[in-house]
Amino acid sequence: xxxxxxxxxxxxxxxxxxxxxxxxxxxxxxxxxxxxxxxxxxxxxxxxxxxxxxxxxxxxxxxxxxxxxxxxxxxxxxxxxxxxxxxxxxxxxxxxxxxxxxxxxxxxxxxxxxxxxxxxxxxxxxxxxxxxxxxxxxxxxxxxxxxxxxxxxxxxxxxxxxxxxxxxxxxxxxxxxxxxxxxxxxxxxxxxxxxxxxxxxxxxxxxxxxxxxxxxxxxxxxxxxxxxxxxxxxxxxxxxxxxxxxxxxxxxxxxxxxxxxxxxxxxxxxxxxxxxxxxxxxxxxxxxxxxxxxxxxxxxxxxxxxxxxxxxxxxxxxxxx
Amino acid sequence: xxxxxxxxxxxxxxxxxxxxxxxxxxxxxxxxxxxxxxxxxxxxxxxxxxxxxxxxxxxxxxxxxxxxxxxxxxxxxxxxxxxxxxxxxxxxxxxxxxxxxxxxxxxxxxxxxxxxxxxxxxxxxxxxxxxxxxxxxxxxxxxxxxxxxxxxxxxxxxxxxxxxxxxxxxxxxxxxxxxxxxxxxxxxxxxxxxxxxxxxxxxxxxxxxxxxxxxxxxxxxxxxxxxxxxxxxxxxxxxxxxxxxxxxxxxxxxxxxxxxxxxxxxxxxxxxxxxxxxxxxxxxxxxxxxxxxxxxxxxxxxxxxxxxxxxxxxxxx
Numbered sequence: 001x002x003x004x005x006x007x008x009x010x011x012x013x014x015x016x017x018x019x020x021x022x023x024x025x026x027x028x029x030x031x032x033x034x035x036x037x038x039x040x041x042x043x044x045x046x047x048x049x050x051x052x053x054x055x056x057x058x059x060x061x062x063x064x065x066x067x068x069x070x071x072x073x074x075x076x077x078x079x080x081x082x083x084x085x086x087x088x089x090x091x092x093x094x095x096x097x098x099x100x101x102x103x104x105x106x107x108x109x110x111x112x113x114x115x116x117x118x119x120x121x122x123x124x125x126x127x128x129x130x131x132x133x134x135x136x137x138x139x140x141x142x143x144x145x146x147x148x149x150x151x152x153x154x155x156x157x158x159x160x161x162x163x164x165x166x167x168x169x170x171x172x173x174x175x176x177x178x179x180x181x182x183x184x185x186x187x188x189x190x191x192x193x194x195x196x197x198x199x200x201x202x203x204x205x206x207x208x209x210x211x212x213x214x215x216x217x218x219x220x221x222x223x224x225x226x227x228x229x230x231x232x233x234x235x236x237x238x239x240x241x242x243x244x245x246x247x248x249x250x251x252x253x254x255x256x257x258x259x260x261x262x263x264x265x266x267x268x269x270x271x272x273x274x275x276x277x278x279x280x281x282x283x284x285x286x287x288x289x290x291x292x293x294x295x296x297x298x299x300x301x302x303x304x305x306x307x308x309x310x311x312x313x314x315x316x317x318x319x320x321x
Numbered sequence: 322x323x324x325x326x327x328x329x330x331x332x333x334x335x336x337x338x339x340x341x342x343x344x345x346x347x348x349x350x351x352x353x354x355x356x357x358x359x360x361x362x363x364x365x366x367x368x369x370x371x372x373x374x375x376x377x378x379x380x381x382x383x384x385x386x387x388x389x390x391x392x393x394x395x396x397x398x399x400x401x402x403x404x405x406x407x408x409x410x411x412x413x414x415x416x417x418x419x420x421x422x423x424x425x426x427x428x429x430x431x432x433x434x435x436x437x438x439x440x441x442x443x444x445x446x447x448x449x450x451x452x453x454x455x456x457x458x459x460x461x462x463x464x465x466x467x468x469x470x471x472x473x474x475x476x477x478x479x480x481x482x483x484x485x486x487x488x489x490x491x492x493x494x495x496x497x498x499x500x501x502x503x504x505x506x507x508x509x510x511x512x513x514x515x516x517x518x519x520x521x522x523x524x525x526x527x528x529x530x531x532x533x534x535x536x537x538x539x540x541x542x543x544x545x546x547x548x549x550x551x552x553x554x555x556x557x558x559x560x561x562x563x564x565x566x567x568x569x570x571x572x573x574x575x576x577x578x579x580x581x582x583x584x585x586x587x588x589x590x591x592x593x594x595x596x597x598x599x600x601x602x603x604x605x606x607x608x609x610x611x612x613x614x615x616x617x618x619x620x621x622x623x624x625x626x627x628x629x630x631x632x633x634x635x636x637x638x
Contacts, residue, residue, distance in 0.1 A: 035455075035459075135335070135338075135339070138335065138339050139339050139342040139343055139346070142339050142340070142343055142609045142612055142613050143343055143346065143347070143605065143609060144570060144604075144605055144608045144609065144612070145567070145571065146570075146571045146574055147574075147589045147593070147601070147604065147605060147608075148347070148350070148605070150589075150590070150593050151347070151350055151351060151593055151601060152350055154593050154594070155350055155351060156350070248466065252468060255468055255470065256470075256571070256574070256575070259470055259575070260574075260590065261594075262593075272470075275468065275470045275471065276470075278474075279470060279471075279474045279579075280474075281474060281477050281478060281481075281482065284474050284475070284477075284478050285478060285482060288478075291471065291474055291475075292471075292475075295467070295468065295470075295471035295475075298468060298471075299463075299466050299467040299468065299471065300466075302465075302466035302467075302468075303462065303463050303466035305466075306462050306465065306466055306513075307459065307462065310458075310462070
C-alpha cells in the first residue's frame with residue numbers, strides 16, 4: 001500500500017516537470033526500488049571491471065608463479081592462486097572481460113537488431129514476409145539449442161580461424177581469441193532472436209490497426225517511417241524487458257559452451273574454463289576457492305540480471321504486474 | 322470448438338516441413354567441419370589408403386546433396402542409419418534406451434519443479450505486499466541463477482564426500498538414491514519461472530467475482546484457495562510445460578556428463594566430439610520431433626482445458 005501511495009504522489013511531481021520522457025520516468029521509478037539499484041550497481045561494477053580489465057587487474061592473467069600454487073586468499077593474492085600460481089582476482093577480472101564482450105556482441109547482433117527488426121517487419125508487413133520470417137523462426141526454435149551450438153562451434157571453428165581478415169581484425173582490435181568470440185556470438189545470435197521477434201510481432205499485430213498508425217499511413221508515411229517513428233517507440237518497453245531477461249541466459253550459454261571445450265579457448269580466461277578447472281570433485285575438496293570464487297561471481301551476475309529484469313517488468317509493464 | 326480444426330491441420334502440415342529443414346541444417350553443419358568420424362577414429366596412425374576405402378564404403382565421398390538424399394530416404398523408411406563409433410550398431414538402438422533414461426530423470430525433475438513452484442507461487446500471491454512475496458520469489462530466482470556446473474559439484478562434495486548420505490554419480494533407475502542429486506540439479510533452475518507465473522495468474526484469479534462469492538458464502542479460506550483460486554490459476558501453467566522441457570534438456574547436458582548418467586545429454590556430447598554424424602542427426606531429429614509434437618499437443622490440450630481460448634486469425638484482430 002505504502003508503495004502505491006508513494007508512486008501516486010511522485011507521479012504528481014513528475015508530471016510537473018514535463019521535460020521527462022516516459023522512459024526517463026520509468027528509470028526514475030526503477031531507481032526507487034532498492035533491489036533494482038543493488039542489481040544495477042553490481043552489473044555496472046562488473047562491466048566496468050570487464051571493460052577496463054587491463055587497468056583494473058593487479059596482475060597478468062597468464063603470469064605463473066609455481067612457488068605459490070593453490071594458495072588461499074592472502075594480502076598478495078586477495079582471492080588466492082590457481083594450480084599454476086596465477087592470481088585468481090586477475091583471472092576473474094579478465095574472465096569478466098570475456099563475458100562483457102560476448103554479452104554485448106550477442107545482444108547487438110542477435111538479441112537486438114535481428115529480433116527487433118524481424119519482429120517489426122513480420123508484424124507490420126504481414127502476408128508472405130510474415131510467413132517466411134515466422135516459419136524460419138519455427139525451424140530455429142525447434143532445433144535443440146545447446147547441441148546445435150556445440151555442433152556449430154565444433155565443426156565451423158577451423159574454417160573461421162583460417163580466414164585472413166579475421167586474423168587482421170584480431171591484430172587490429174588487440175583482442176586475443178577473436179575467432180572464438182565471433183563464433184560464439186554468431187551462433188548464439190542465430191538462436192537468440194526467435195523468442196523476442198515473436199513477442200514483438202504479436203504486439204505489432206495489435207498496434208497495426210490503431211488510429212495513429214492508420215493515420216500515419218494515410219498521410220503517406222513510408223514503411224520505414226511508420227515502423228521506426230510510430231511502432232518502435234511503442235514496443236520499446238517490451239524490448240527492454242526482454243533484453244534484461246536474455247542477458248542472464250547469454251552469460252549462462254557462454255559458460256556452457258566453454259565448459260564443453262567448444263567456446264573460448266585457453267589461455268583467454270573465461271568463467272566456463274574456470275568452472276571446468278575447479279569443478280572436479282578432488283579439486284573442490286582440496287581447493288574449494290577455485291570453483292566457489294568464479295562460481296559465485298557468475299551466480300551473482302546472473303542473479304542481478306534476473307532481479308533487474310523483474311524490476312523492469314514491474315516498472316515498464318504495469319498491467320502485467 | 323469448430324474454430325480449432327483448421328488451426329490444428331495447419332500446424333500438423335507445417336510440422337514435417339520444419340523437421341525437413343531441421344534435418345537439412347543439422348546435416349550440412351555436421352558435414353561441414355574438418356575431420357570425419359573415420360579419421361577421428363583412426364587417430365594419428367591413419368593410413369590414407371584405408372581412410373579412402375572406409376570413406377567410400379560409408380558413402381562419405383559422395384556429393385553432400387547425394388549423401389543427404391540417401392540419408393533422408395532411410396529416415397523415411399524408419400532407418401536412422403548406423404553409428405560409426407559403436408561398431409555399426411543402428412542409431413535407433415543407441416538413442417532410444419538412452420532417451421528412456423533421460424525421460425525418467427526429466428519427469429522426476431518436472432514433478433519437483435511444479436510440485437514446489439506451484440505452492441510457492443500461490444503463497445506469494447496470497448501474501449502480496451508482505452515480505453514473504455518478494456523473499457520467496459527471490460530465493461528461487463537465486464537458485465535459478467547458480468549454474469548447474471556449480472551446484473552439482475557442490476552437492477557432490479556436501480552430500481557424498483562430507484556427509485556420505487548419497488552415492489556418487491551413475492544411474493540405477495528411478496527409485497534409487499542415485500537420482501537425488503541430478504533431479505535436484507535439474508529442477509532447481511525451473512522453479513522460479515513456475516512460481517512467478519503461478520503468482521501472476523493467482524493474483525488475477527483472486528480478483529474474480531466468483532472468489533468474492535465463495536468467501537461471502539462463508540467457505541473456509543483453505544477451500545476458497547484450493548478449489549476456486551488454485552484450480553483456475555493452474556490453467557495457464559500448461560503452456561510453460563513446453564518451455565520447461567527445453568530447460569530440462571539443456572540442464573541434462575551438464576548433469577548427465579558430470580554425473581556419468583547414460584542419457585541423451587551425455588550421448589550428444591560424446592557424439593559431437595567423435596563426429597558421429599548419424600547419432601547427432603538422429604538425436605536432433607528425434608528431439609525436434611518430440612519438441613514440436615509436445616507443443617502442438619499442449620496447444621490443443623489447452624483449448625480443451627480452457628474453452629475460452631481461441632486460436633486463429635480472429636485472435637489477432
